[in-house]
Amino acid sequence: MKPQTLLSALSLTLILAACAGSPTPGTTTDTGQVPGSTSDLNTVPQAVGPDTVEPAFDNVPIVSGDVHYQAPEPFPGKLPKDARLGEATIPSGARLSAQALPGNAQTDRVDLKVLVLSSGAGDFGIDSARAMLQQSGVPFDVLDASQQTLDQSRLINADGSGKYQGVILTTNALINESTPGVYTSTLDSGEWDTLFQYEAAYKVRQLALYGYPGVAPEDYGLRAVPGAETSTTSMTPSSAGKAVFKDLTGTALPVQYAYSYPSVPESVPGVKTTPLLTDPQGRVLAATSTAPDGRERLLLTVAENPYLLHTELMSYGLVQWLTKGVHLGEHRRFLQVDIDDFFSAGDHLNSATGQLYTKPFRMSAGDLISVYYQQRDIRSTFKAASDFRYSLVFNGGGAKTSAFGSCLFYWLSSDQLTSMAKCLKNDFDWVNHTKDHLRMDVMDLKTATDQIAGNFTIASQLGLPVNRKSLVTGEHSGLGNMDPTDDGSHNDDDVNLPKQDLGLGRSNPNMLQAADSAGVRYLGADHSVASQWDASCPTCGVVHPLDNKLFVMARWPINIYYYATNPAETLKGYNNVYAPGGTRPYWDHALNYSEFLDKESDLALTHMLGGGAFPHYMHQTNLNQYALGKSVASDWVQAALSKYSKYSTLPLNTYHWDDLGAYMQSHTTEEKAKAAGSLKGMWDRKTNTVVLSNLSAGTVPVTLTGADGGSLYGAYKSQVVSLSGNRTVGVTPR
Structure with a gap:
């Protein structure tokens, strides 16, 4: 539609020409500008207000999709809100006597690997230890102290070099609560002596992920404050804490659902204790300390869980401290946001009735202009996301290739959205989503080729800088998440067949061949489908089992559903699922928009802090400018970045899809080689x-x-x- 700004420079002749039809590209207007000219396309389009009338369209694919449910909170495991500890008893050396260092000890040489010591079943910290090391790509071994003996052969190589550069204790005494309130260490005194001797001789740091601030098996120079125990508090970094947690802003970290033992320093001969994190009363919740034998130790008196915010925020700094900043792998964070179905029209929910409107929704040129400004504001507002850009995952069958590109006169075009896309083509990342968004679970090779290669052809005709190696199929179809009885008769209609995860081995070989022939190497998949990501390596992608030239990257669904264009529609869809009376009730009341964004940004924050490069995906409906400069997609991005930037300064990467695929494939190859020990x-x-x-x-x-x-x-x-x-x-x- 026509921009909602004053157009005094346009003559009545030009306005009448607009009513008569689109001008021929190259025609000079009375402003001196030529629609589609270099000067036109080099002009930044003016922002316009929300559309009151959607632009007309015809022969545009209409997309009906599935609602992909993302758990409303990032807490899939048992929370440590009752993870109580106490002073531990250390058994005398029944399994192991103290051992002298071997004569060939090379105490200056250590493998770049970490040893995790666990107390066995019911261990409070093993999941957190695994998660933080995996997020940074640090190789590690786990020793179950309840089943295995810790002797020198587990610590020192045959040539006398050390096997480990750091040691993580899941609790400081590796306790086993054999009877309520009785805490016994799973290591005996000889094993503790052996461990401490190794750490001292090889100058290996020790991290206790959770501990009772007492004297056994060793004294950290801290004492618990009686009666101060709590499962809800906050932690503020000291100056020493900021030196350890280098990416943190200094804002207090919230602690919820995690038992803690606030403590105070105690003078102990030979021990130097330095508080790192303190609660609102100034009591210590984390500290480093130097033992009389010179060993460096870090103790947390707060229970950990890989899905709790304080653990996620500390993980990066804890790993860097433990390894002295030298380790295999790296911790890198990402914010990738895909917008599916661009150029198509999609289902549109009526928030009053809960039914779909008869007329589908297709975003307008004005919406795209607004997204351009929203994206620019996000980059300027959030320093950590200075390179952020949306990936427009497009269906070229919904574009009009004959529409001229224009930044000023797009509203005269036969397809305003296509004209504006040509204007702003270099401001977004463009990803092939097939030509018409057809279901590809059961599709012949000729049609699959037309859908994949044909969409690349349209991108060339439009002049889009498309990623040539990347593909996201409609509904992630063709990858084995499908109706096993599908006969292909519903590929081009709106029927959403019931799906089952049949595994990547049931992928459509015609789709794979068509993708391969078109030069595709990276396939987008769905993180809510178990077979499409690798649970053993949370930051890895998957080499396709039927074609090793194709690499699969799972994308995170978001609880902003594909039919929502504004906050009311977003809430209607969400509360129909998670509010009381919904299909999957979770909350005790229907959320308002602020509460919804708060919950969804918690999920986004977990994903960003986790170090995975997986994109999040939404849909073109979610980019509707529902108010001046506002869309629900950008509301979600801003809520996530506000929460992230409150705590961390570590930059968030946004890659072009081809570069993302190359990074993920290289990262996965590396992680698999480390896991194999090669x-x-x-x-x-x-x-x-x-x-x-x-x-x-x-x-x-x-x-x-x-x-x-x-x-x-x-x-x-x-x-x-x-x-x-x-x-x-x-x-x-x-």
Whole structure:
């Protein structure tokens, strides 16, 4: 529609021409501008108000989709709100006597790997230890102290070098509560002596993820404050804490659903204690301390859980402290937001009736202009997201390739949205979503080729800088999440067949062949479908089992459903599911829009802090400008970034899809090599060099944080090396 701004420069002749039809590109207007000219396309379009009349369209794909449910809170596991501890009893050395260091001990050389010591079943911290190390790509071993003996053979290699650069205790005494209120260590005194001797000799730091501030098995110089125990508090970094948690802003970290033991420092001979995090009363909840034998230790007196915000926010800094900033892998954070079905029209929910409108919704040129300004405001407002841009996942069958590109006179076009897309083409990331959004679970090769390669052709005709190696199929179809009885007769209609996760092995081979032939290498998938992501490696993608040239990257669904254009419609869909009386009731009342954004941004924050590069996805309906400069998609982005920026300064990466695919594939190859034990690093702390070793055939990428070279991310440098055999790299520990 016509922009809602004063157009005094336009003559009555031009307005009459608009009523008669689209001008021919190259026709000069009485303003001196030529629609579609270089000067026109180099002009920033003016912002316009919300549309009151949707622009006319015909022969545009109409998209009906499924509602993909995302859990309303990020708490799938048992929360440690009752994770109580107490002073532990250490059994005398029944399993192990103290051992002397071997004669060939090389105390300056340690493998780049971490040892996690667990107390076995019911362990409070094992999930958190795994999560924080996986998020940073740090190799680790887990020793179950209730089943395995900790002797020197588990700590020192045959050549005398150390097996581990750091040690994590899931609780400081590795307790087993054999009877209520009785806490017994699963390591005996000889095992503790062996561990402490190793840490002292090899200068290995120790992190206790949760501990009672007492004296057993060793004294950290802290004492619990009687009666101060709580499961709800907050933690504020001290100046020393800011030096450990380098990315934190200094805002107090909320602690909920996690038992804690506020403590006060106690003078202990030979022990130097430095508080890192304190509660509102100034009592200590985290501290480093130096033992009389010189060992460096960090104790948290707050219980951890990988889905609780305080754990997620501390994880990055804890790993960097433990490893002295030198380790295999890296911790990198992302904000990728895909907008599906661009150029198409989609179902539109009536928030009053709960039914769909007869007329579908297709975003307008004015909406796209608004998104341009919303995106620009997001980048300028949030320093951590200075490179943010939306990925427009498009169906070219809904575009009009003959429409001229224009930033000023798009409203004269036969398809305003296409004209504005040509104007703003370099401001968004463009991803193939097939030509017509047809279901591809059961589709012949010719049609699949037309849908995939044909959409690339349309992108070329439109002049879009499309990612040439990336594809997201409609409804993520063709990847085995399907109706097993589907005969292909509903590929081009609105019937949403019931789906079952049949696995990637049931992918449509015609779709895979058509994608492969079109040069596609990266396939978007659905993170809510179990077979389409790798639970063993939470930051990895999946090599397609039927075609190893295709790499699958799961995307996070969002609880802003595909038929919502404004807050009222968003809430209607959400509360129909999660409010009392909904299909999956969860909350005790129907949420308002502010509450909805708060809950959804909690989920987004968990995903961002988790270090995975998986995109979130929404739909073109969600980009409707429901109020001046506002869309529900950007409301969600801003809510997530407001919450993230409150606590962390670590930059959020936004990659073009082809670059994202290449990064994810390289990262996955590296993580799988480390899991297989074929990728290693040996740190010589006398020379501050790391020998990287690839024990497998071929070349494998390896990332080294703390390298002297490479690129800076946050406070630490990391270097990526293509490795075959061995390579020595200089490092700088912190």
